[in-house]
Amino acid sequence: MNESKSSPLYAAIDLGSNSFHMLIVRELSGCVQTIAKVKRKVRLAEGLDKNNQLDQAAMVRGWQCLSLFSEQLRDIPEQQIKIVATAALRKAVNAQVFLTQAEKILANKINIISGETEAKIIYRGVAHTSGGHGKRLVIDIGGASTELVIGEQSETRLLNSLDMGCVTWLKRYFSDSLSEDNFAQAIEAAKAVIEPVLSDYRRLGWKSALGASGTIQAVLEIITAQGLDERITYPKLKAIQQQVIACGKLETLNIEGLNEERKPVFASGLAILIALFESLQIEGLTLAGGALREGLVYGLLSQQETSSVRARTAESFIKRHHIDVQQAERVAHCAITLCQQVTPRLSDRALSLLKWAAMFHEVGLNIEFKKAPEHAAYIIDHSDLPGFTSAQKHFVSSLMLNQRGQWQAQLLSQQHALEKPEALILTRMLRIAIIVCMRRTEGSVPNINLLQNENDWQLCFPPTWSEQHPLRAAELELEAKVQSEVGYPLRVIEALC
Incomplete structure (x- = not known):
């Protein structure tokens, strides 16, 4: 085994009562990157009889699985490997028979942990x-x-x-x-x-x-x-x-x-x-x-801060994809400020997803501008983002696709993270906020009041704003037309609201 302490790889193996799992990660610039996940249905607990004797067939299934896992451990330092066994081997009166052979196969110590x-x-x-x-x-x-x-x-x-x-x-x-x-x-x-x-x-x-x-x-x-x-x-x-x-x-x-x-x-x-x-x-x-297995890995790693998993994920993601943080925060603040005027009040879960969608919305620019929304959606869907469920990732991905241009109504019915009314509001708000913030400079975002009659919205801007900002005013008029044509009326007005 290579005992080099410079290896960034860490391994965790969980000998569960139903399945054996192996997780290999790499620690890189303060974030954790999954390298491999391997799972095999061993059903060790099936081999326990009424006297808690583990039968030979179950042991053989386990040893065969561990023989597959062993190859991946050869180049990882022993101190960066953690292997544990759980309930089935806690119960088995002959657990040591299984462990003796298993430790030979893995060339590593296995710990039977308490419940x-x-x-x-x-x-x-x-x-x-x-x-x-x-x-x-x-x-x-x-x-x-x-x-x-x-x-x-x-x-x-x-x-x-x-x-x-x-x-x-x-x-x-x-x-x-x-x-x-x-x-x-x-x-x-x-x-x-x-x-x-x-x-x-x-x-x-x-x-x-x-x-x-x-x-x-x-x-x-x-x-x-x-x-x-x-x-x-x-x-x-x-x-x-x-x-x-x-x-x-x-x-x-x-x-x-x-x-x-x-x-x-x-x-x-x-x-x-x-x-x-x-x-x-x-x-x-x-x-x-x-x-x-994730708990085992994080126990081995130096990274211990858990106060905001999504914030840590976002920081790593933004850095990796060279996203303009100031612009992303500007769009997020604008979108959330508008959403806070909506009735009934949006859930904290919805506002959180809107924030991260706004923070990530320009990730596709790292590839090219023309199809940036499609690139952004693909990157979000296929990235490992701790703190986000698969449905939440898919919803953020759908917001990426719908951030500009033609309205894609089918995306709202294909997501499962939020109820459709909240998903609709977030989609509308992100599109609006991206246009309002397109100057990309501090102090260029006006105070906007939202006047609402269910899905019929009016955006109230300060007097003469459109004269001073003709490009954004024109883009908002085009956006109002797009949303209105699909059944979500939107008007842009100027008044002392």
Whole structure:
């Protein structure tokens, strides 16, 4: 193994009860760049018998997977590699048999971590990769355990590792049928596991909820494939449950948006998630940007600031693509100031996405001007942006495409980050702000009042503004025509508003 301490590469391997994961990153100029992500379904927990003996077949599946991973570790210094094992190997009475051979294969030490440590590392991964403020509830449904954490910024406030997972619940409740009765038994059993710690979570409370597991990723893929927004809610989960029940058996499970690889443990994971929603009275859940393996990597790295994941991502992105920061901030301030005059009030989530869309809107100029919106959309869609969900990235990408020229209405119906009324307002505002700020100089942006009658808008500028600024006035008149022609009336007037 190359022991060079100058290597910028770091590796994290998570020997989970359902899947084994490997993450390779490079630390570069204060940001983290993902080099490789490898995942294999090993289903180690399937090999546990009633006495918690891990069978030979499960061990062999694990060793074969680690033989694939080992090649990638050869050129990474040992001190920059972290390998952990979780619930299945915590339970296995013969875990050492598996570990002895696994450590020979990887030429590295493997640590079996406690449920509490696992929960702490999961929260670190979420804190480093997901935006948000205030107390957060984090859920990770693994193969043999489920971690529940409440934290704020980078600190955990309450954590538990619960003895239930999508592989163990599969063996107990869904091996023969996907019936309504089996679901009811699985959900009630999960609620019984949650009950002893329930009062602690209700008492502490949280502002937002995030999920960091394959089950939650699968639910997100289903609801977006079926035309719904990315927020996971109880009615959506119950609707998916009915679709699963209608399939009857695992062999015939076929739901729009459900990946083939996720099918075997989806029903069991869904039952646990429904139980969590019911017990904790969760209003809505979004997918986190990372979990255990990201937490392991960030524990190895020198970068420890987690107060604003999106701000750190934006700073790196803007620097990498040579974006004019002053102009981007000017457009963002103009757009947000106008949005703050809209009724009903826009959500904080919408205003945050508008800010970052404005900050990124000129990224395509780094390639060329004529098709800059298309280039910007492509770059956003295909960049690793910690702190932004895939649906949020796609929405920002759609704003990039719609920032000037012909109005592209279909983009508003193809995104799942916001409800359409908010998405519409953000699209209109960004287009307007870009024109208002086209002088690119300090002090050139006037005070504008927005007069609104639902989607019928008037932009009220100071008297004689159009005479002093004829180019921007002409561009705004053209924009007013574009928006009005697609059913969103816009007029530009001058008055003492």
